[in-house]
Amino acid sequence: MSGVRVLVGTRKGAFILTSDGKREKWDVSGPHFAGWEIYHLKGSPADPNRLYASQSSGWFGQVIQRSSDAGKTWETVGNKFVYDGVPGTHQWYDGTPHPWEFKRVWHLEPSLTDPDAVYAGVEDAAIFRSTDGGQNWQELSGLRGHGTGPRWQPGAGGLCLHTIILDPTDPERMFIAISAAGAFRTEDGGKTWKPINRGLRSQYIPDPTAEIGHCVHRIAMHPSRPGVLYMQKHWDVMRSDNAGDSWQEVSGNLPTDFGFVIDVHAHEPETIYVVPIKSDSEHFPIDGKLRVFRSRTGGNDWDELTKGLPQTNCYVNVLRDAMAVDSLDSCGVYFGTTGGQVYASPDAGDNWAPIVRDLPAVLSVEVQTLR
Amino acid sequence: MTQTNSQTMSRTTSRTTIRVILPVHLRTLAQAGAEVSIEVNGQVTQRAVLDALEARYPTLRGTIRDHLTQERRPFLRFFACQDDLSHDSPDAPLPQPVAVGEEPFLIIGAIAGG
Numbered sequence: 001m002s003g004v005r006v007l008v009g010t011r012k013g014a015f016i017l018t019s020d021g022k023r024e025k026w027d028v029s030g031p032h033f034a035g036w037e038i039y040h041l042k043g044s045p046a047d048p049n050r051l052y053a054s055q056s057s058g059w060f061g062q063v064i065q066r067s068s069d070a071g072k073t074w075e076t077v078g079n080k081f082v083y084d085g086v087p088g089t090h091q092w093y094d095g096t097p098h099p100w101e102f103k104r105v106w107h108l109e110p111s112l113t114d115p116d117a118v119y120a121g122v123e124d125a126a127i128f129r130s131t132d133g134g135q136n137w138q139e140l141s142g143l144r145g146h147g148t149g150p151r152w153q154p155g156a157g158g159l160c161l162h163t164i165i166l167d168p169t170d171p172e173r174m175f176i177a178i179s180a181a182g183a184f185r186t187e188d189g190g191k192t193w194k195p196i197n198r199g200l201r202s203q204y205i206p207d208p209t210a211e212i213g214h215c216v217h218r219i220a221m222h223p224s225r226p227g228v229l230y231m232q233k234h235w236d237v238m239r240s241d242n243a244g245d246s247w248q249e250v251s252g253n254l255p256t257d258f259g260f261v262i263d264v265h266a267h268e269p270e271t272i273y274v275v276p277i278k279s280d281s282e283h284f285p286i287d288g289k290l291r292v293f294r295s296r297t298g299g300n301d302w303d304e305l306t307k308g309l310p311q312t313n314c315y316v317n318v319l320r321d322a323m324a325v326d327s328l329d330s331c332g333v334y335f336g337t338t339g340g341q342v343y344a345s346p347d348a349g350d351n352w353a354p355i356v357r358d359l360p361a362v363l364s365v366e367v368q369t370l371r
Numbered sequence: 372m373t374q375t376n377s378q379t380m381s382r383t384t385s386r387t388t389i390r391v392i393l394p395v396h397l398r399t400l401a402q403a404g405a406e407v408s409i410e411v412n413g414q415v416t417q418r419a420v421l422d423a424l425e426a427r428y429p430t431l432r433g434t435i436r437d438h439l440t441q442e443r444r445p446f447l448r449f450f451a452c453q454d455d456l457s458h459d460s461p462d463a464p465l466p467q468p469v470a471v472g473e474e475p476f477l478i479i480g481a482i483a484g485g
Contacts, residue, residue, distance in 0.1 A: 059396070059446040059480045081438075
């Protein structure tokens with residue numbers, strides 16, 4: 001019997017929401033790791049029972065948890081994230097050199113084929129890999145070392161590597177994104193990297209079209225078309241048809257093109273979703289109306305989706321890792337808010353309902369489709 | 372031999388059971404109670420106690436001290452015998468009542484809201 005498992009990371013713990021294929025009735029388990037910030041948890045595509053969770057705290061630092069039974073029990077694994085060699089410096093907010101310091105894991109991306117292999121995107125920005133189920137971590141230091149690293153600057157949330165996308169057709173190719181350095185690509189399994197930010201335009205940096213310095217909030221890809229990337233930038237929704245070599249804006253008729261999340265329909269590679277947020281100084285929906293916007297044309301033409309979403313007095317945010325889709329026949333779309341709601345649409349966005357309303361602020365949402 | 376000499380000897384050469392009180396989140400992580408007992412060989416210092424604690428409870432590695440520098444994490448404090456030892460040298464002997472197991476070594480999360 002088919003079903004879904006929604007993995008929710010919050011400011012005060014993790015929650016696991018499960019339902020059958022109808023996605024009408026939900027079981028809620030949690031909080032797991034109560035009281036800790038769970039920036040992200042995600043399941044292995046190669047083994048749905050294998051989950052990884054990033055657990056952190058300002059007091060006690062970083063912990064990585066691993067489950068081999070779909071979140072029923074957890075095992076603490078390795079938390080030693082040490083930069084390769086002499087870490088050097090990046091730029092601080094004021095442009096002065098600042099030493100690279102590990103703070104937390106923002107994103108965990110399990111391998112598409114090996115349950116024991118997983119990547120971690122961390123703050124200060126770097127990518128690490130484990131091949132033993134999270135026990136030991138090694139930095140893929142070609143990213144920080146490719147040349148532009150000393151010029152990277154943090155975004156408001158820190159210098160975080162928050163997006164890792166694995167190309168299902170080419171195990172050597174990955175895409176990552178860093179706030180506020182931009183997007184990068186490797187084609188040799190992480191040994192070497194290059195910035196892929198041509199076409200991005202950011203008014204908040206001295207040279208708006210610079211090679212790096214763009215505050216990319218999220219990138220999404222449909223697995224059937226790994227050369228097509230969609231991006232929600234600080235401002236602007238962007239699209240690339242050449243694996244990031246160049247980008248063009250597809251914000252079109254969006255009421256605002258600021259936002260954090262972007263995702264792609266599971267079966268329609270040209271159907272994409274964003275949640276517009278008013279501005280970089282007002283992190284909530286315009287006019288208190290929580291609206292998802294869907295484009296069926298890969299951008300530019302957007303329709304607002306409101307059925308079941310609050311249309312008055314709603315002033316939540318939807319953070320960058322807090323949207324996901326399932327791959328059931330009728331694609332489910334999910335997102336979580338800083339107000340603690342997790343909304344689900346079992347019909348590709350036409351209708352929405354909250355699964356839960358009162359969780360701690362939601363940091364991340366991932367979905368596993370169970371068959 | 373005087374009592375002082377005897378105590379000094381016990382602190383430098385013997386194996387001692389030390390009491391450590393953990394903050395709530397570390398109890399959960401270690402799957403331990405509020406107070407744990409650990410065996411320390413040789414001189415009883417902060418470093419020796421934390422080394423023994425991490426050896427007994429490996430899940431605590433990196434949560435009290437930085438993995439690389441071995442420095443106390445900034446929002447944690449070390450108390451014992453009603454004194455704040457947070458800024459003492461990690462290699463300084465701990466107070467005698469801690470070294471002989473009469474008083475616990477407390478690991479405290481700095482108080483903060485949120």
